[in-house]
Amino acid sequence: MPDPLRLHVDAQFASPYAMSVYVALNEKQLDFHISPVDLGALEHRAAGFSRLSLTQRVPTLVHGDFALSESSAITEYIDETFAGTALYPSEPRARARARQLQAWLRSDLMPVRQERSTEVIFYAPAGAPLSAAAHRAAQTLFQVAQALLPEGAENLFGDWSIADVDLALMLNRLVMNGDAVPQRLASYADRQWQRPSVQRWVALERPPR
Amino acid sequence: MPDPLRLHVDAQFASPYAMSVYVALNEKQLDFHISPVDLGALEHRAAGFSRLSLTQRVPTLVHGDFALSESSAITEYIDETFAGTALYPSEPRARARARQLQAWLRSDLMPVRQERSTEVIFYAPAGAPLSAAAHRAAQTLFQVAQALLPEGAENLFGDWSIADVDLALMLNRLVMNGDAVPQRLASYADRQWQRPSVQRWVALERPPR
Ligand SMILES: [Ca+2]
Ligand SMILES: [Ca+2]
Ligand SMILES: [Ca+2]
Ligand SMILES: [Ca+2]
Numbered sequence: 445m446p447d448p449l450r451l452h453v454d455a456q457f458a459s460p461y462a463m464s465v466y467v468a469l470n471e472k473q474l475d476f477h478i479s480p481v482d483l484g485a486l487e488h489r490a491a492g493f494s495r496l497s498l499t500q501r502v503p504t505l506v507h508g509d510f511a512l513s514e515s516s517a518i519t520e521y522i523d524e525t526f527a528g529t530a531l532y533p534s535e536p537r538a539r540a541r542a543r544q545l546q547a548w549l550r551s552d553l554m555p556v557r558q559e560r561s562t563e564v565i566f567y568a569p570a571g572a573p574l575s576a577a578a579h580r581a582a583q584t585l586f587q588v589a590q591a592l593l594p595e596g597a598e599n600l601f602g603d604w605s606i607a608d609v610d611l612a613l614m615l616n617r618l619v620m621n622g623d624a625v626p627q628r629l630a631s632y633a634d635r636q637w638q639r640p641s642v643q644r645w646v647a648l649e650r651p652p653r
Numbered sequence: 654m655p656d657p658l659r660l661h662v663d664a665q666f667a668s669p670y671a672m673s674v675y676v677a678l679n680e681k682q683l684d685f686h687i688s689p690v691d692l693g694a695l696e697h698r699a700a701g702f703s704r705l706s707l708t709q710r711v712p713t714l715v716h717g718d719f720a721l722s723e724s725s726a727i728t729e730y731i732d733e734t735f736a737g738t739a740l741y742p743s744e745p746r747a748r749a750r751a752r753q754l755q756a757w758l759r760s761d762l763m764p765v766r767q768e769r770s771t772e773v774i775f776y777a778p779a780g781a782p783l784s785a786a787a788h789r790a791a792q793t794l795f796q797v798a799q800a801l802l803p804e805g806a807e808n809l810f811g812d813w814s815i816a817d818v819d820l821a822l823m824l825n826r827l828v829m830n831g832d833a834v835p836q837r838l839a840s841y842a843d844r845q846w847q848r849p850s851v852q853r854w855v856a857l858e859r860p861p862r
Contacts, residue, residue, distance in 0.1 A: 498800055499793070510746050512746075517752035517755075521752075536734060540733075543725065
């Protein structure tokens with residue numbers, strides 16, 4: 445019997461990083477349990493979860509007796525450990541670019557992430573228009589996405605990769621809120637969103653906000 | 654002739670992420686050019702650098718006609734591309750833990766990173782004591798480091814890895830400022846700091862602040 449897999453995610457199913465790992469596990473067609481952690485009730489600071497996730501963060505994947513946090517580290521681990529759909533490009537420079545994009549989406553564009561939290565996707569649109577800072581960050585996002593996505597391509601790097609999920613999520617913070625997004629990027633994000641592994645995450649039953 | 658390597662870094666030589674890549678290139682005993690980018694003069698937003706680094710960030714490594722940003726993506730690329738000292742552990746779970754640590758050090762502990770900028774290491778100590786929030790973040794850092802560093806070990810994962818540089822840098826924001834750090838962790842950070850590849854970065858001649 446293979447080691448059991450358990451994914452600890454936020455109880456709202458709204459974390460883009462939890463989503464990325466959830467999609468990765470589904471792409472590999474793995475069976476796994478899901479454990480919602482109520483961040484609002486500070487369950488991530490409780491002793492049980494702290495012991496598991498050193499840094500008290502979701503997502504945390506538990507594989508047998510090994511617990512791992514940080515979504516990009518988890519998706520790399522899943523890709524190295526399990527057969528099936530590749531999560532990262534095999535060509536070294538494309539793989540490097542996928543990693544760059546993942547790291548960048550996790551550490552930049554703060555005004556977009558704040559003013560267009562993923563609640564606009566999974567709950568309801570935000571009321572206020574983008575601030576000037578968020579507008580500038582969105583323009584940077586569009587420039588980067590336009591430069592990386594080849595004209596007419598369905599995915600960033602030929603075959604689908606986990607970076608497509610992360611980029612589509614970032615774009616959909618704006619698309620699904622009704623903010624202006626270049627048509628080519630909006631179409632790309634829409635198509636990525638239809639992927640069955642993504643739709644399984646979207647369809648999870650969420651508690652009220 | 655091998656493709657030339659050029660590393661674009663901040664002109665202060667104070668970015669912990671630039672340092673991580675600089676150390677990686679030195680560990681691989683590679684020849685490379687270094688290009689300081691004056692962030693204060695907004696050189697990162699100038700057309701030349703923007704074309705190179707899609708996201709206008711340092712560090713950016715240029716290898717032949719391939720330009721790559723985000724330090725953890727760059728160190729993975731260097732490790733996959735060049736022979737020599739391994740930058741990441743070869744055992745899958747240790748490698749996963751190294752990636753977790755890199756991602757966590759880049760996305761958490763914000764109060765420590767703000768109140769103990771790397772200028773305290775490369776220029777001069779900060780005057781003010783840690784705020785309550787920074788003190789709490791420092792305690793989390795110590796807990797994580799204590800849990801990951803085996804008793805009596807010189808490195809996190811047996812052989813040295815690039816995660817040791819990143820963790821030592823984060824600890825040294827406090828150690829070198831004179832803040833209280835558990836002795837075992839301070840000794841670890843001190844020893845890591847003596848590594849020749851790290852000392853080469855420390856010894857770079859810096860412009861006045
Ligand atoms: Ca719960
Ligand atoms: Ca973590
Ligand atoms: Ca310059
Ligand atoms: Ca970048």
